[in-house]
Amino acid sequence: MRGTLARAGEAIDDCLEVPPWSLAGPELAAALDAAVLVQRKAAALVLGLVGEVDRSGLAREQGATSTAAWLRHRLRMPPGAARAMVADAETLDRGPALLRDAVTSGAVGAEQARVIGRTVATVHDEAGAVAADKATGMLLDWAGQFDPEGLRRLGDRILEHVAPEMAEQAAKRALDRADQRAQRDRHLTLSAAGDGRVRLSGLLDPETGAVLRAALDPLTKPAGQADERTPGQRRHDALAEVCRLTLRLGELPDNGGEAPQIVVTTAFDAAARQLGVGTLDTGDRLGPEAVRRLACDAGVLPAVLGGRGEVLDLGRLRRLFTGATRRALVIRDAGCAFPGCDRPPRWTQAHHIVHWSAGGVSSLDNGVLLCGHHHRAVHHDGWAVRLAADGLPEFIPPPWIDPQRRPRRNVYHRRC
Template sequence: MVEELALAEDAVAACVDAPAWALPEHELIAALDVAHRLQQRLAAVTLTLIRELDGRGTARTQGASCTAVWLRERLRLTIPAARRLIDLATALDAGNPGIRQALADGHITPDQARVISDTATTVQTTAGTEAADKAVGVLTDWARQFDPTLLRKLGTRILDHVAPDIADAAAQAALEAEARRATRDRHLTLSEQTDGRLRLTGTLDAEAAGLFRAAIDPLTSPSGPDDSRSPGQRRHDALAEVCRLALRTGELPDSGGDPAQIVVTTTYDALTATLGAGTLDTGLQLTPETVRRLACDATLLPAVLGGAGQVLDVGRQRRLITGPLRRALVLRDRGCAFPGCDRPPRWCDAHHIRHWADGGPTSLTNAVLLCGHHHRHLHHSDWTVQLAGDGHPEFIPPAWLDPEQVPRRNHYHRRT
């Protein structure tokens, strides 16, 4: 298979720089059709490979918490995109050979395949396997004319075509299935941009959408005739105000043993002169004006760092990795330090590099921040961790994974 795919890759590569401008219009259209069909065929192969890797547990064997995280690292996918591929690969492997064949033949797209699979599952639950097979055939034919959105709408009444005697009773089941899919597909993605801002994208299920609107709608109206904010800006400010209200309740869970708080990182020179720009423990940058404003009604915890980002002074150390020592660890590691993990500090435990039971001290030089999965993985695998010369953690993979055992670092958390 690898050799065949390599040949196909070479053939596609040869077309990349081909002079498309020299082709007449009908050949351009024909080439587009072939390229599109080839995409679908490759998608079918990709799903087959993903299903096999997921079934073998390759991700956990190589240290990832799940296949979606492993695919993100391997293929540079987003987690939602990776999960959608895994779900589709699992669905097609679970008894939908007709859908898989249509995808392999280049007749449908992965998005259409997902719609057909979801609809067939609903039909099978309500009307049995025979009706589900008929539904796959009908929807596959419709897929030649309709995009995934229209195909899903048509699928809500597919029983009118394949099982009209139970169509009305099954319509309710279809609505319930749609609600379950909404619950399954709910997600919120926070994407950090280069200037320190966050981009929020996601899909809320009906209940969360109602809660969200109930919380921000009262805060989104213009504050007066001179309010020049756009609707989007008012929603942004409303969300920020909801977060402030939640923090003021004092009822939020602790973050790794500490209450919700602001940690401002600065250099020694800036600390002894004028307050400079601040960095939160999440890695986001704040302007000096924002830092001063937040400091008016929040606990300010100054931390002094050396040139390479080592923590020089955050207060008295304690026996456990809590308080000032944990804050120092958060400032240094920014989150789970295991390579490829993006878990934030509040999801992490403090791990003794040299175990406490073996006489290891509770100190910054003997600690590393790890999420629950990678904390367990480090204890039960051949991975080892050490501090490099610059004071930051690096992980040595087992020889079976990397014979040269080149140290690896986490690149998801920005370093000071």
Template sequence: MVDELAQAEAAVAACVGAATWAMSESDLVAVIDASHRLQQRLAAVQLAAVRDLDGRGTAVAQGASSTAVWLRERLRLTVPAARRLVDLAAALDAGASGVRGALAYGSITVEQARVIADTVATVSASAGVEAADKAVGVLVDWAGQFDPTLLRKLGGRILEHVAPEVADAAARAGLEAEARRTARDRHVTISEQSDGRLRLAGSLDTEAAAVLRAVIDPLGGPAGPDDTRTPGQRRHDALADVCRLALRTGELPEHGGDPAQVVVTTAYDTLLKDLDAGALDTGLALTSEAVRRLACDASILPAVLGGAGQVLDMGRQRRLITGPLRRALVLRDHGCAFPGCDRPPRWCDAHHIRHWADGGPTSLTNAVLLCGHHHRHIHHSDWTVRLGGDGHPEFVPPAWLDPDQLPRRNHYHHRT
């Protein structure tokens, strides 16, 4: 076998330098088909060798802790990839000889073989060896039509084809096992980075995943034809909007004796003159622009600081956009007022048209509802907002977008 593989390697090496650019399209397709088939057949050879090497304990005898670790060092694989190789070799040896034969013939791929082996193991445990043998034949046939992802989905219903008498009971058992597994593995990890950002990672159970998708998907869509955010950025902003909505409810548990809140510290002159920056209560810095934006729809708690920064006096909270005023704003704007946006009022901040720190009054004539995305957009871009003659907000685009700078309005929300 070693000599034959050496010959095969030499034959492949001779093909590497071939002038593919001079080949016809039909020949190029034939090369792709043949090389792909050869990859799968070579994989079958490699898996057989891994199976026997693992069975002999060669890796441990050579000082490795496992065959997977030995393969990682030998082939420079990642540990997960090496483990998958060992697991698939064992699965093909344990009871999926038909799968091994299909892979050796090149009629299925390695990924399809892995899916079939997993499915056959489940069938064997649920319905016995005879049903498992039938499942191999059915799945190998399906592999000629479906990719691994769809093949795995179809494999979830294979018992309906090979052992219908136990299909319902097995399906229930499978769902219960899946529920236990997802409940056990559910977690969210929040890692704080040095620049103040957070990295989120985790695994949600089925129910929590459905709730999250129901919220994030509609909020994560483009806000309009001019929305240049990536899908990932839109999902980020949608998650932030959900958190802001939760803060607005006033129903979150108290934290340290206070209602849940975001605390930003800044000098009054900084807020007035748009200088320097502010700081969160976690110690992380914010730009002055971010502080001004957060102050648009916030409770302001004045603190008198001494020269060394000591707190000398704390004032009372003063709601910039009061309950009755916000309700009046909702009745007027019906949601985000930016042209083309369909965000409802509960997702919106109350933006001061003329910032209160610049002397702008807290009044209906100086306020407009904006969703989180368009609130940031107004603060960062050259768009301006004003009230038209009828008292409704209108937005003036920058000159580069519209040389005539004709005011635009939101026509999505119903007006009375």
């Protein structure tokens, strides 16, 4: 076998000498199909060899704790990929002969085989060998048309085709098992990424996933044609807005006897009247622009330190837009005041037109309602805000949007 594989490797080396750009369109497509077929057959050979390594106990003979650990060391593989390779080899070894033949011939890829193997095993447990054989044939036929995800979806309802009399009860049992898995595996993790960012990961049960989607989806649509955020960035910003709204509502339970809030500690240069780098109560550091933006939010208490580290001021209600002032802003702006934005008042933060660090006060004449996305735009993208002669806010775009910097207004909201 080693000699044959060596000759196969030499044949592939010959192919690698041919530059792909030299192939015409139809020839390029045909070469790709042939290369994928070789890749699939090679993968089937690898799985067969891995299966024999596992059955023979070779890995333990050489001192490894498992076949997956042996593969990881010998082939320099990630642990997850090594475990998956062993599992795929076991699936082929225990699965129906039709599936092994399809994988060996290259008609079915490894991921498709994994889905088919799991589905057939489930059908066998639910309805017996005859139904499992029927399911194997149908899934192999479908594999010529569908990718692994499509096969998985079809496999979820395969019993309706091969054992309809058992399908309803089997579906109920499958849903019960899925619900048990969801309840068992649900978790959410917040971990430091090491550079000030926070990594969010986890698994949600279906109900919580639906609730989260319902909360985020209305906030993830692009904010106008100039919104260059990726879908992932829009989901990130939507989650931040949902959390800020919850903090503003003031209905969360106390944390250590105090209402939930964010504390930002920052130095203040009295001569230049400028904020320095800030530190969150989590220990993470923020730049001055982020500190100024957070200081607008009623859920944040800015703790300003002097040159010797003494507390010059701890943010109080007078720095924040609350009570009657907040209600007046809602009546005047009726939502995010940025041109073209339709976010309602409950999704907005009150922004100081003149930053409080520069002497700005929390008054109706110095405030404007902005959603999270446009709050960041005003702080970072060069937009200026002012109140016009009629007392309504207007926005001056940066020169790269409008060289003449003509004022714009939000005409979406109906105002009293």
